[in-house]
Amino acid sequence: MQSPSRLASLPASTRSPLENRINIATSDSEQGAQASGLDLSSVVRALRKHWPVVLSVTAIVGIAVTFYTLGQKKIYSASSTVMFDPSPPRPLGHEVQTAFDLNGLDYWTNQEYYATQLEIMKSKRTAMAVVEQLRLHEDPAFLQNAPPGARTTPATASVEDAAAVLLSRVTITPVKNTRLATLEYQDANPERAQRIALAMVDIYVSKNVEDSQASTSSAVDWLNAQLDKLKTNLDGSEMALHQFQLEKNTLALDISAQSSMLREEMTTFDQALTAARIKRVELSARYRELMKVDANDPSNIPATELLNNSLLTTLRSNYIQAKRDREMQVAAGKGDNHPDVRVADAQLTVAKEALLAEIKNVQGSIAKDLAAVTNQEAGLSGLIEATKKQALDVNLLGIEYNRLVRTKENNEKLYEIVLARAKEGDLTRMMQINNIRVVDRPILPKQPVRPRVVLNIAGGFGVGLALGVLGALALFLLDRSVKTQADVETLLGLNFLGILPVVGGDRPQKSKYYGRYRSKPAPPDAPPELIAHLAPLSGSAEAARTVRTNIQFMSPDRPFRSLLVTSAGPSEGKTTVACTLAIAIAQAGQRVCLVDCDLRRPRLHRIFEKSSDMGLSMALLDPKMITDELLETQVPGLSVLPAGPIPPNPAELLQSEKFAELLAGLMNRFDRVVVDSPPVGPVADAAILSTQVDGTVLVIRAGVASRDIVREATRAIAGVGGRVVGAILNSVDVRRGDYGGYRYAYYRKGYYHRDSSPGEEAGEAPVA
Numbered sequence: 001m002q003s004p005s006r007l008a009s010l011p012a013s014t015r016s017p018l019e020n021r022i023n024i025a026t027s028d029s030e031q032g033a034q035a036s037g038l039d040l041s042s043v044v045r046a047l048r049k050h051w052p053v054v055l056s057v058t059a060i061v062g063i064a065v066t067f068y069t070l071g072q073k074k075i076y077s078a079s080s081t082v083m084f085d086p087s088p089p090r091p092l093g094h095e096v097q098t099a100f101d102l103n104g105l106d107y108w109t110n111q112e113y114y115a116t117q118l119e120i121m122k123s124k125r126t127a128m129a130v131v132e133q134l135r136l137h138e139d140p141a142f143l144q145n146a147p148p149g150a151r152t153t154p155a156t157a158s159v160e161d162a163a164a165v166l167l168s169r170v171t172i173t174p175v176k177n178t179r180l181a182t183l184e185y186q187d188a189n190p191e192r193a194q195r196i197a198l199a200m201v202d203i204y205v206s207k208n209v210e211d212s213q214a215s216t217s218s219a220v221d222w223l224n225a226q227l228d229k230l231k232t233n234l235d236g237s238e239m240a241l242h243q244f245q246l247e248k249n250t251l252a253l254d255i256s257a258q259s260s261m262l263r264e265e266m267t268t269f270d271q272a273l274t275a276a277r278i279k280r281v282e283l284s285a286r287y288r289e290l291m292k293v294d295a296n297d298p299s300n301i302p303a304t305e306l307l308n309n310s311l312l313t314t315l316r317s318n319y320i321q322a323k324r325d326r327e328m329q330v331a332a333g334k335g336d337n338h339p340d341v342r343v344a345d346a347q348l349t350v351a352k353e354a355l356l357a358e359i360k361n362v363q364g365s366i367a368k369d370l371a372a373v374t375n376q377e378a379g380l381s382g383l384i385e386a387t388k389k390q391a392l393d394v395n396l397l398g399i400e401y402n403r404l405v406r407t408k409e410n411n412e413k414l415y416e417i418v419l420a421r422a423k424e425g426d427l428t429r430m431m432q433i434n435n436i437r438v439v440d441r442p443i444l445p446k447q448p449v450r451p452r453v454v455l456n457i458a459g460g461f462g463v464g465l466a467l468g469v470l471g472a473l474a475l476f477l478l479d480r481s482v483k484t485q486a487d488v489e490t491l492l493g494l495n496f497l498g499i500l501p502v503v504g505g506d507r508p509q510k511s512k513y514y515g516r517y518r519s520k521p522a523p524p525d526a527p528p529e530l531i532a533h534l535a536p537l538s539g540s541a542e543a544a545r546t547v548r549t550n551i552q553f554m555s556p557d558r559p560f561r562s563l564l565v566t567s568a569g570p571s572e573g574k575t576t577v578a579c580t581l582a583i584a585i586a587q588a589g590q591r592v593c594l595v596d597c598d599l600r601r602p603r604l605h606r607i608f609e610k611s612s613d614m615g616l617s618m619a620l621l622d623p624k625m626i627t628d629e630l631l632e633t634q635v636p637g638l639s640v641l642p643a644g645p646i647p648p649n650p651a652e653l654l655q656s657e658k659f660a661e662l663l664a665g666l667m668n669r670f671d672r673v674v675v676d677s678p679p680v681g682p683v684a685d686a687a688i689l690s691t692q693v694d695g696t697v698l699v700i701r702a703g704v705a706s707r708d709i710v711r712e713a714t715r716a717i718a719g720v721g722g723r724v725v726g727a728i729l730n731s732v733d734v735r736r737g738d739y740g741g742y743r744y745a746y747y748r749k750g751y752y753h754r755d756s757s758p759g760e761e762a763g764e765a766p767v768a
Contacts, residue, residue: 046476053475057468058461065460074147074448078193079184080201081175081440084117114174117436118181121204122172127163129207130199137162142196145169147188166196180439190445197442209434220425223418230415237408244404248397259398262391269387273380276373283370290363298355299323305362312358319351480707482700488727492710495554495726497697498547500577501539502731529579529607533635536587539734544584547728551581551697554725562663562673562693563725566686568713569679572701573730575603578676581697586637590671593631595641595663597677597689599650602643604676608633615644620658623665639670655688663692680713690722698727 047054120126136142140155143165157165171184183201187193289302299320306313326344334341482488488496532541552559565578575598582594595616596604605612610630619626619641631639647653666673675693680686690696696717700710710727717724 042476043473046472047469050472050475054465054468054472057471058464061464061467062457062461065463066457069451069453069456069460072451073145073188075186075188075450076190076193076445076447077184077186077449078190078197078442078445079182079440080197080438080442081180081182082121082201082205083437083439084114084179084181085435085437114179114181118172118174120207121181121183121200122167122170124160124163124167126200126204126207127166127170128159129203130196131159131162131166133203134196134199136166136196141189142187142192145188148191150188170200185442186449194442194444201438201441205434205436205438208436212434216425220422223422223425227415227418227422230411230418234408234411234415237404237411241401241404241408244401248401256398258394259391262387262394266384266387266391269380269384273377273384276377276380280370280373280377283366283373287363287366287370290359290366293359295356298352298359301359309358309362312355312362315351315355315358319348319355322348322351479703481703482705482707482710482729483703485729487707488700488729491707492714492727494698494710494714494724497550497554497726497728498543499702499729499732499734500543500547500573500580502733527607529576530583530635532580532583532587540580541584544580545587547581548584548588551695551725554695560694560725561667561671562675562695564675564677564686564689564693564696564722565699566677566689566696566713567679567699567701568705568709569681572679572699572705574679574699575607575676577697577699577728577730578674579604579607582638582672582674583635585672585674586635589637591637591639592672592674593639593641593666593670595666595673595675596643597654597675597685599643599647599653599685600678600683602646604640605642608640608642610640610642612642613645615642616662617644617647617653619644619662620653620656623658623662626662626665641666651684651688654685654692660692680716681709687716687720687722690717690724691720693722695723695725697725699730700727702729702732704731 131137137157137159140146140152141150143155143157143162144152146152166185169186171186173182173184174180175182183197183204185193185197185200187196286302286304290305293301299316301312301316306316322344326341326348329338329341329344330336336342336345482492485496485499488494531538532544535541551563554560563581565574565581567574578594582592586592594604596602597616599617602612602615604610605615614625614630626641628639631641633640653659663673663675673693675689677686677689686696698710698713714724
């Protein structure tokens with residue numbers, strides 16, 4: 001089973017499920033960070049990579065703020081607190097309203113009053129009064145806000161301009177949930193700050209009293225003017241009432257008595273009239289009933305008349321008796337001429353005539369009574385009408401009289417009210433009541449409120465730190481170079497074959513495994529391309545062997561016989577990687593041939609100290625020229641075919657059948673063939689070579705190669721049918737945080753390295 005560090009370097013397509021589970025704990029954080037964008041791990045990497053930027057920006061901003069703060073003018077603040085009393089003292093009692101009475105007002109009205117007072121406190125009128133009182137418009141120290149003892153140039157200003165300067169230094173702050181407000185004045189001179197703050201509150205309080213007194217005086221003057229008019233109106237109404245009484249020859253009591261008498265008379269007359277009407281109705285009824293009596297048989301007389309007239313009752317009884325006697329005579333069989341019958345007829349006639357005469361007398365008496373009652377009724381109706389007319393006249397007189405009385409009373413009441421208000425106003429004006437009081441008078445400030453040295457410096461360094469962090473993150477986000485395994489696998493979609501550490505420094509390090517130096521350090525003048533041979537136990541050699549193992553795992557059944565080593569751009573260390581990889585394969589006991597196909601700027605002949613007269617370009621003309629002496633190197637198992645003389649048409653040579661035959665011959669002769677080529681981007685040589693080998697290895701210089709350039713190189717190789725085996729991160733500084741973790745701890749602790757130097761050709765640095 002592979003070690004965890006080596007498993008992390010294996011391409012994902014060649015790992016077994018067990019190996020993936022072992023590696024997931026070590027690579028998930030890095031891959032997830034690159035896939036999801038900027039997270040905590042990305043921020044940490046950005047800060048570890050660009051920490052000089054963070055420190056520089058923090059120091060610059062912090063020092064600049066420090067110098068700016070220390071160079072600022074010291075400002076002192078004097079403050080005073082005032083209170084708005086909604087219930088000022090009432091010496092005249094609660095019935096007398098004052099100019100400042102706020103009781104009974106709703107919440108919003110009170111809030112408007114307080115807001116208005118705050119604006120008045122900071123008004124231009126108050127400021128101008130302070131300026132005039134303290135002569136601030138003629139004080140150059142005030143106008144220039146000079147500290148104590150500072151030299152000032154003579155200067156004057158208008159009162160309005162000085163008031164504007166004063167207001168620019170004043171702050172009014174209401175105290176929450178109270179009726180208090182704080183006036184704060186800031187100045188470079190603490191004594192001047194105290195003096196001006198005190199003058200402002202005193203003038204504001206006095207102005208408030210003056211305003212209230214002015215309004216009260218104005219109200220009193222108006223009341224006095226109205227009082228004279230009301231006095232004249234009251235006198236006129238009284239004289240009009242008196243003149244009316246003289247003209248009508250009446251008094252208030254006479255009018256009331258006359259009205260009462262007339263009412264009583266009308267009541268009496270109305271009762272008498274009613275009785276007369278009742279009497280008339282009764283008499284009319286009796287008269288009509290008597291008129292109904294039959295003259296032939298007058299016995300049918302109303303019972304009321306019989307009850308009221310005994311004579312009539314007697315005569316009626318006589319008539320009825322006489323009539324009965326005659327009927328008895330006739331019933332006895334006596335004829336009309338019989339003496340008894342004749343006597344009875346005479347008696348009946350006398351009784352009838354007497355009865356009819358009495359009835360006529362009663363009718364006449366009733367008729368006379370009826371006429372009298374009718375006359376009485378008419379007389380009573382006339383009296384009632386006359387009394388009504390007299391009552392209406394008296395009522396009209398009373399209405400006019402009452403109108404004059406009401407006018408007089410209204411004028412009298414209005415005069416009394418205005419007189420009372422005028423007296424109260426005079427008293428209020430004399431008392432000078434004020435509802436605004438100074439709670440805290442300004443004291444001499446001891447410490448400046450600005451600048452806040454500690455806070456400003458701390459804030460400056462904090463802002464600098466924040467800007468530095470943002471700058472570091474911006475640089476990190478703008479950096480589109482390939483730096484980590486996650487970039488290769490997640491962002492580029494390539495198999496990650498491993499890393500080759502950067503070469504720098506030559507301090508031998510002690511192995512914690514062996515307790516001694518692992519090997520002798522490489523000679524100072526040894527090329528970095530041979531570090532795997534000169535220091536086989538170094539970290540670079542171990543990294544190369546890891547890459548070799550990963551390539552073998554890419555295709556264990558059909559190993560890559562020929563490999564092309566190229567890069568997307570120049571100066572990415574493809575020649576160094578090709579040499580290191582070939583040496584690592586040779587150290588595994590295989591015969592390896594390293595072919596320099598960079599027919600434009602070859603380097604292998606210099607690295608292995610061979611002549612540039614013989615090589616690939618000459619072998620294409622005569623393959624028999626490839627001898628063991630030409631290929632032999634100081635590395636056991638490694639042969640090198642230099643480029644030879646530079647031809648005018650490298651691409652045509654590499655695409656020729658002779659080159660294919662030469663490459664096939666080398667593959668038959670050696671176990672492995674490693675081809676070094678130019679970069680993919682500038683020329684087409686690498687793309688052509690990728691179609692003639694088993695696989696292509698892309699070399700990516702960590703932190704230098706752009707993702708876009710690497711993608712273009714990958715598409716260029718895939719576009720011609722080449723196969724990209726994977727990518728190698730070259731020149732990796734494993735001491736940086738970007739490559740942290742136990743996977744690369746071995747490389748950080750156990751390899752010998754030397755300082756890198758500029759590339760020998762085309763600016764290509766000698767990186768591992």
